[in-house]
Amino acid sequence: MASVSAASVAFRALSKPPLKSNETSRLKIVSLGWRKNGFPSLRSSRLHVSCAQAKPETVDKVCEIVRKQLALPAEADLTPESKFSAIGADSLDTVEIVMALEEEFGISVEEESSQNITTVQEAADLIEKLVQKKPEA
Amino acid sequence: MILFRRVVIFTMNSVCFQRNFAAALSPLVPVKLPSRMEAHLWYVVPDEVKSSFLLSNYLDILSPCEKENVSRMRGEQLQKAALLARVLVRTTIARYQINGQVNPRSLKFKKNIHGKPELEWDDDQCQCASRLQFNISHTSSLILCGVTVDSPIGVDLEEKQRKLKNNILAFARRYFTPHEVKFLSSISDPVVQHQHFVKLWTLKESYVKALGRGFSGLPFRMFTIQFRTTENGDSCPSGETNNEGEIIVKSLEDVNSFSSNWQFALLELAGSHYAAICMEKDEAVEGEVPTPMKLTVRKTIPYVRDELISGPDAAVISGLT
Numbered sequence: 148m149a150s151v152s153a154a155s156v157a158f159r160a161l162s163k164p165p166l167k168s169n170e171t172s173r174l175k176i177v178s179l180g181w182r183k184n185g186f187p188s189l190r191s192s193r194l195h196v197s198c199a200q201a202k203p204e205t206v207d208k209v210c211e212i213v214r215k216q217l218a219l220p221a222e223a224d225l226t227p228e229s230k231f232s233a234i235g236a237d238s239l240d241t242v243e244i245v246m247a248l249e250e251e252f253g254i255s256v257e258e259e260s261s262q263n264i265t266t267v268q269e270a271a272d273l274i275e276k277l278v279q280k281k282p283e284a
Numbered sequence: 285m286i287l288f289r290r291v292v293i294f295t296m297n298s299v300c301f302q303r304n305f306a307a308a309l310s311p312l313v314p315v316k317l318p319s320r321m322e323a324h325l326w327y328v329v330p331d332e333v334k335s336s337f338l339l340s341n342y343l344d345i346l347s348p349c350e351k352e353n354v355s356r357m358r359g360e361q362l363q364k365a366a367l368l369a370r371v372l373v374r375t376t377i378a379r380y381q382i383n384g385q386v387n388p389r390s391l392k393f394k395k396n397i398h399g400k401p402e403l404e405w406d407d408d409q410c411q412c413a414s415r416l417q418f419n420i421s422h423t424s425s426l427i428l429c430g431v432t433v434d435s436p437i438g439v440d441l442e443e444k445q446r447k448l449k450n451n452i453l454a455f456a457r458r459y460f461t462p463h464e465v466k467f468l469s470s471i472s473d474p475v476v477q478h479q480h481f482v483k484l485w486t487l488k489e490s491y492v493k494a495l496g497r498g499f500s501g502l503p504f505r506m507f508t509i510q511f512r513t514t515e516n517g518d519s520c521p522s523g524e525t526n527n528e529g530e531i532i533v534k535s536l537e538d539v540n541s542f543s544s545n546w547q548f549a550l551l552e553l554a555g556s557h558y559a560a561i562c563m564e565k566d567e568a569v570e571g572e573v574p575t576p577m578k579l580t581v582r583k584t585i586p587y588v589r590d591e592l593i594s595g596p597d598a599a600v601i602s603g604l605t
Contacts, residue, residue, distance in 0.1 A: 216449055224358065234358050235424070238499055239442070239485060243449050246458055258459075258503035262399075 201271030205252075209271045212247045216240055227268035244270070252278055309341065309587040312388070315379045317416075317433050321566045321575040324431045325439070325598075326376045326582050327553065328368050330361075331425065333585055339364065341587070342371045345388050361424060369422050372429045375586040377403065380416060380431070400496040419493055426557050438494030438562040440486040441553070444479065452481045460484065461508040461536060483601070484509055486560035487548055491533055494546065494562035506537040509548075511602060531603045547577050549603035554583075555596065561603075577603070 201209075206227050214225060217236055225234065231241055241264065245256050248270060254277040256264075264270045318324045333339065343351065350370045357363045374388035392404040403416060420429045421441040430439040448455055456465045464484060471477040487509045492502045513529040531548035549561045566575045581598040583591045 229358075230356070233356050233362070235362050237423070238489065239446070239448075242459060242499070243455070246450055246455065249458075258505075259500050262498070262500035 201268070201275040205274055206267060206271045208251060209248065209267050209274070212251060213244055213267060213270075216244050216247065225267065227271070228266055230266050232265070248274060254278060254281070309338075310589075312375055312379050312587065313590055314381045317380055318431060318580070319578070320433070321435070321547075321563070322432070322578040322580065323435075323437060323549075323561055323563055324376075324580050324582070325559070325561070326372060326429045326431070326584050328372050328427045328584060328586075329425065329554065330365055330368055330427065333364070333368060338585075338588065339367065342367055345374050346370050347389075365422055365424060365427065369420055369427050371586055372427050372584070373401075373418060373420055376429050376431060376584075377416065377418065396496050398497045398501045400493070400498065421489075421493075421559075423557065426554060428553070428559060430561055432563060435564040435566075436494050436496060438490040438492065438560075440489035440493060440560045441557050442482050442486045443557055444482060444552070445556075446482055447478075448481070452477060456481070459504050460488075461505055463508045463510070467510075482558055483550055483560070486558050487531060487550060487562070490548065490560035490562040491546065494564070506535065508534045508536060510534065529602060547603070549577055549579060550601040551579070551581075552599040552601055553581075553597065558601075 210225055210227075213219075213231070213234075213236075214223075217234060217240060219225060219234065223234070231244070236244070241261060245261055245264065248254070249256055252274050254274060256273065256277065260273060264273060315324070343354075346354065346367070354363050354366045354370070357366045371388075374391050377391055378386040378388040380386075393401050394404040395401055400419075403418070415434050417432045417435060417437050418429060419437045419439045420427065421439050422428065423441050423443050423446075425443065426441055428439055428441050430437045453465065453469060456468050460468075468477055468481060468484070471480060488504050488507070489499070491507065491509070492498055492504075495502060510532050511529060512532055531550065532544075533546055533548070545565050547563050547565045551559045551561070553559045561577075561579065563577060579598075579600070581593040583593050583597070
């Protein structure tokens with residue numbers, strides 16, 4: 148896993164132009180242990196550390212869980228790129244989705260990571276990463 | 285994109301009516317700034333905003349970026365709620381008339397390091413402008429904006445009937461503190477237990493929003509919300525909606541934390557929602573009694589109607605002395 152210094156990312160955040168809530172520069176921070184060191188968590192910039200692309204089955208399972216949580220009608224369009232907020236998920240929905248994903252995949256998601264789970268694809272990618280990190284049974 | 289398409293069709297067909305309708309829109313009623321330890325709460329009921337013409341005027345107030353965000357919402361209801369949320373924030377702030385007339389369209393926003401939206405003022409605007417603080421929350425059926433001067437504020441709304449897909453105690457064990465799990469477990473009536481769950485959720489959300497850290501910046505396991513009744517000082521569940529006493533927060537992450545700086549209020553809004561408000565306490569001046577929190581609640585349809593709300597539509601459950 149690549150490590151990124153908080154200072155350099157913070158600098159990038161400050162030099163960005165003012166408020167645009169949907170950034171086109173896809174920088175995502177995968178996991179933040181920084182809180183323990185007192186670094187602030189960074190939401191305005193997202194640094195993408197390359198991680199494994201999720202398997203299609205994983206993506207499908209996440210879609211299924213999201214559909215169920217949000218009670219989406221069958222005809223509702225849900226793609227891996229769908230933003231949870233755009234399909235009506237609020238913070239409680241997101242937390243419930245994370246809990247269902249934890250149960251389904253036998254993983255544990257840190258709260259700090261929940262801000263990075265904004266789409267189906269992001270959720271699936273994180274799951275894949277956490278599943279791979281699990282100790283051998 | 286549904287809203288945009290509708291808006292375009294409407295304005296193309298009704299150009300001749302616009303001048304007459306424009307006269308029907310009332311100007312925004314200016315309002316005095318909240319005083320110390322006072323929060324102004326403004327709310328909109330999306331179902332009561334039906335006029336396409338009004339909505340198209342509302343769209344005009346938004347910045348290009350906000351319009352794009354609205355258009356990305358999937359479905360008319362979500363687009364409308366997103367639109368009304370931005371309109372509520374912009375028109376509400378504009379009412380406080382900092383430096384004379386403020387055009388809601390001209391307001392600028394930025395985000396703090398955790399993503400909390402804040403006002404951004406130009407250098408030449410006076411000091412008092414930068415003291416205005418706000419926070420919003422919305423459900424599909426209600427949109428709320430809280431405003432203070434100086435004090436960081438967090439507000440959170442939840443439908444009283446909001447159902448969890450998970451079991452309440454399983455959810456609480458995963459995300460809440462042991463103290464809160466114990467509190468919820470002690471409630472035998474499932475209806476009351478559910479009510480208290482929703483109350484706890486909104487209070488916890490309002491706290492992390494007031495701090496400007498959000499859920500991922502401050503996991504809910506790191507702090508406990510307690511209801512302290514006046515009788516025995518212990519938290520005690522009650523099924524009644526009259527005053528359940530003081531709400532306090534205790535941090536579990538840092539013994540030396542300033543969690544006693546925060547004051548909470550819990551309301552039942554419009555009969556359908558719980559609203560939690562969290563504000564920083566007024567610093568008590570030596571020898572003086574600290575100012576208690578005061579709330580002024582208004583229901584609004586911007587440019588149409590404002591209504592001061594009291595009584596059952598804005599019933600205080602806990603927190604205000």
